[in-house]
Amino acid sequence: MTEAADxxxxxxxxxxxxxVVMDIWTMIRQRxxxxxxxxxxLVGRWLxxxxxxxxxxxxxxxxxxLRGERLIGWSAHYLIGIVFAGVLLAFFGLDWARDPTIGPALLVGLGSVAAPFLVMQPAMGFGIVASRTSHPAAARLHSLVTHAVFGGGLYAGGWLTHMVLR
Known part of the structure; x- marks a missing residue:
């Protein structure tokens, strides 16, 4: 397999x-x-x-x-997750995928919270860093925790990928 394909x-x-790990977390959190x-x-509507x-x-x-907004939103959600995994690999290389460590995964996961805080929330009317929500501090905390869980999911995904591909 070529390096680009890998x-x-x-x-x-x-x-x-x-x-998927992030989505499971949100289901557990909701229950x-x-x-x-x-x-x-709503993400699909915005897009x-x-x-x-x-x-x-x-x-x-x-x-x-808009017609198909739910499909657009869910597709974008997974595509964004893939893009952030690509960012992780761009910064830490395929060697990280061959021997994943938690630090880089959490760094990228927590860093990914910048996208909703600084782009999506303001554009969707929720303000910068959820400032226009009814409970900004709680919204911020939930976003940070969810993106930390995403970072843990990057780490778990790295290990599963390592076991499947190597």
Missing amino acids: YLISAVLIGTGAT LLGIPSLDYG GHLARGRLRHDRIAASPP
Whole structure:
């Protein structure tokens, strides 16, 4: 297998695995703590409107729904997870995928929280770092914990990929 193919396959497997771990966490969090997960249909709505030239919304939930927004949102959610796995591999190399360690995975997982804090939340009407939500501190904490779990998922995905591909 070429190095480029190894990189791509590893990013897909690690990113998908990490995103599954994050989704399992949000289901557990919802059942145990009653905290709802993000509606990925709204992410799809935002992306659909973005493709039509509209970046920012006062309240994304009040913007007109779009056909296929749920599929778009969920697809984007997994694609973003794969992209962050690619970032992990770009910075730490395929050697990391051959012998995963927790530090780089947590660094990328926690670093990935910058995307919702600085791009998605403001564009969807939630403010920078969730400042326009009803409970900003709680929203920030939940985002940080969820992205730390994603980092743990990157590590677990790295080990599973290592066992499958090596």
